[in-house]
Amino acid sequence: MTDVSLVDIELSQRARDRVDAVLESGYLADGPEVRRFEEAFADYCGVTHAVGTSNGTTALVAALEALGLGDGDAVITSPFSFVASANAIRHAGGTPVFADIDPETYALDPESVESVLDRRSDVVGLLPVHLYGLPAAMPTLLDIADRENLFVLEDACQSHGASVNGTRVGALGDAGCFSFYPTKNMTTGEGGMITTDDEGIAERAAAYINHGRRADGNGSYSHAELGHNHRMTSVAAAIGRVQLERLPEFTAARRANAQWYDDHLNELPVETPTVPRGRRHVYHQYTIRVDDRDALRETLSAREIGTGIYYPTPIHRQPAYESLSTAVADRPHAERAAASVLSLPVHPNLTPPEREAVVAAIAAHYDSAADHGREDHDTGHEQNPGNAHAHAHAHDSKPDHEYDSP
Ligand SMILES: Cc1ncc(COP(=O)(O)O)c(C=O)c1O
Numbered sequence: 001m002t003d004v005s006l007v008d009i010e011l012s013q014r015a016r017d018r019v020d021a022v023l024e025s026g027y028l029a030d031g032p033e034v035r036r037f038e039e040a041f042a043d044y045c046g047v048t049h050a051v052g053t054s055n056g057t058t059a060l061v062a063a064l065e066a067l068g069l070g071d072g073d074a075v076i077t078s079p080f081s082f083v084a085s086a087n088a089i090r091h092a093g094g095t096p097v098f099a100d101i102d103p104e105t106y107a108l109d110p111e112s113v114e115s116v117l118d119r120r121s122d123v124v125g126l127l128p129v130h131l132y133g134l135p136a137a138m139p140t141l142l143d144i145a146d147r148e149n150l151f152v153l154e155d156a157c158q159s160h161g162a163s164v165n166g167t168r169v170g171a172l173g174d175a176g177c178f179s180f181y182p183t184k185n186m187t188t189g190e191g192g193m194i195t196t197d198d199e200g201i202a203e204r205a206a207a208y209i210n211h212g213r214r215a216d217g218n219g220s221y222s223h224a225e226l227g228h229n230h231r232m233t234s235v236a237a238a239i240g241r242v243q244l245e246r247l248p249e250f251t252a253a254r255r256a257n258a259q260w261y262d263d264h265l266n267e268l269p270v271e272t273p274t275v276p277r278g279r280r281h282v283y284h285q286y287t288i289r290v291d292d293r294d295a296l297r298e299t300l301s302a303r304e305i306g307t308g309i310y311y312p313t314p315i316h317r318q319p320a321y322e323s324l325s326t327a328v329a330d331r332p333h334a335e336r337a338a339a340s341v342l343s344l345p346v347h348p349n350l351t352p353p354e355r356e357a358v359v360a361a362i363a364a365h366y367d368s369a370a371d372h373g374r375e376d377h378d379t380g381h382e383q384n385p386g387n388a389h390a391h392a393h394a395h396d397s398k399p400d401h402e403y404d405s406p
Contacts, residue, residue, distance in 0.1 A: 004357055006306035007183050008349040015242040022238040029229045030210075037237035040244055041178075041193050044161075045170040049202035052232035052240075053209050056157040056179025059192035060088030060127075060231055063175045066194075066204035067125065067151045069094045075259035076116055077127040077155075078108045078136075079314040080334040085129050085155045086315045095324070097123065098316045103333040104274040106341075107136035107288070112331075113144060125151040130159035130169050132310070132343075133185065133254075133284035134275060138164045138172045145173075153177065157192075158284040160185045161251050165278045170195035175205075180236070185250055185284050186243035242376040253348035254283040257355055261286055261344065264359045268366055285310060286346035292369070293342050299365040305358055308343040 022033050034052045042050035054057040069075070071093045071259035077085050078099035086096040097120065099112035108128045117123060126145055126147070138154075145152045152173030160178060170176030176199070178184075180191035194205050207214050212227030219265045258281070262272050271289040275281045285308065290296050297307050314334040315321055344358055 003168065004350070004354045006308050006343070006345050006347070008347045010183050010349060011239065012242060012246070013394055014157045015239050018238040018242055019235055020148065023233045025207045027233075027234040029233055031234040031237075032196060033234040033237040033241070034232050034246065037232075037240045037244070038193070040241060042195060043167045044244060044247070045176070045195045047128050047171045047176075047195045048198050049196050049199060051202055051205045051209065052237060053192040053194065054232060055190045056177055056192040057084040057088055057091075058228070058230035059068050059177035059179070059194045060084065060155065060157075062205045062208045062228075063153050063194045063196075063201070064088060064092035064125075065095065065208045066201045067153060067174060069124065072122070073124040074120060074122045075125045075127050075153075075315065076108070076123055076217075077111055077318045078334070079102060079331045080082050080106055080311065080312065080337055081129040081155065081313055081315065082157070083318060083320070084157070085127060086321070089127065090314060093351040094124075095122075096315075096397070098329070098334075099162070100316075100330055100331040100333045100363070102137065103337065105134055105136070105276065106337055107134065108133045109178040109289045109333070110137050110144060113141065114324060117148060122237060123148070124152060126173075127153045127155055128173075130162055130229075132273070132287050133162055133282035134273065135159060135162050135164045135169050135172070135279045137276075150288070156195075157181075158184065159282055160286045161280075162282045163280040169199070174198060175201050180240055180243070185254070186240070186247045187284055188232070188240040188243065191232055191236040212379065244371045250348045251282050253350075254286075254346055256282070257348075258283040258286050260352075260355055261346070261359070265362065268359075268362055270362065283346050285343040287341050288342045289337070289340045290342060291340065293375040295339050296362065296365055297342055300358070300361050303361045305361055306345060309341060310343055312338055314338050 038050040038052050053062060054156050073094045074097045075094050076099050078101055080101045089096040093158045097116055099116045100109050101107060102109040128141055130136055154169055154173040154176035156169040156176040158181035159169045171208045175194055175196040178193040180188035196202050209230035212223040212225040214222055214224045258265045260311055265272050300307050318336060
């Protein structure tokens with residue numbers, strides 16, 4: 001029996017030491033450590049400003065507020081994402097409108113965005129999601145936004161360090177938002193970041209996450225606008241600074257695992273990830289697509305191999321979205337993806353024997369399906385790949401780690 005977990009989080013002694021130093025300093029909430037992390041993260045993304053937040057969701061809400069989203073304003077986003085992408089639009093007072101995804105990249109399809117824009121005149125912005133670590137079709141989306149005078153807010157929560165033609169995500173649109181949840185490519189426990197080259201956006205976002213406080217020389221209790229408390233803690237920033245230093249090493253390991261899967265899955269009946277020219281994938285998830293997803297997942301689970309389904313229900317099909325008039329339309333590519341995607345372990349600590357076990361289990365699954373097909377053929381029964389593993393040991397199909405990746 002193997003035991004290959006989908007997620008493996010590791011904090012170095014350096015991170016622990018830096019947390020200790022922060023605890024010693026007495027800054028437990030906001031403080032200089034957060035400023036240092038913001039500076040380092042802005043530098044890493046190639047932008048002039050970064051604002052630390054309590055998580056990726058609050059980063060998105062604050063960025064939308066800073067972009068001036070008005071009540072009821074429509075924002076086009078992807079229905080195939082973690083629900084936070086669309087929830088943030090609603091929390092900021094806007095209306096999410098779902099375009100369909102590109103079936104190859106799982107990201108917002110520019111043609112579908114165009115067809116939404118043909119039908120609606122109330123759209124003020126685009127919120128593309130760089131799903132699984134692969135950037136969306138940013139050059140085309142940015143051209144559309146330019147032409148239509150829309151803002152572009154990148155949901156980069158899953159794509160730290162990904163890039164398009166050499167420019168890192170978070171530096172492509174008007175602003176970008178990141179999550180540092182434990183399953184992400186780098187973590188702070190809970191935490192988020194807004195990146196932007198626009199000083200006004202950075203100032204408004206920083207004020208929003210701090211109850212609208214402005215440094216206006218009038219003392220610290222001047223609240224220019226309504227805001228919230230979505231601040232990052234200094235403890236989170238201490239962990240984040242060390243994780244950011246290690247991000248290139250984490251990314252290289254993820255990309256090496258992904259390359260190995262690409263090379264070793266190509267003979268099997270699975271669709272491996274597509275990476276369009278010019279885009280750098282950082283493999284937050286290595287997601288394959290198969291016809292018999294649930295049966296394959298059961299086979300892997302029986303061999304103690306953790307897998308994930310991101311996401312089994314498109315956002316427009318979620319009960320919380322039933323009341324939205326924009327949620328009812330069909331989004332066939334998102335719906336097909338929800339029924340067929342399966343994410344394999346790709347984390348930086350995955351060992352060669354572990355990834356070999358993953359590929360061996362997938363190969364065995366399809367060998368056995370082929371055997372069943374041959375037997376069925378011999379006896380004149382129709383082949384049903386979906387049932388090929390009905391005999392497999394029933395197993396809890398949830399990954400065994402306590403964190404289920406959003
Ligand atoms: C695509 C996407 N958007 C937004 C979020 C929200 O981030 P958080 O969980 O830090 O609030 C996440 C992850 O959790 C995500 O994967």
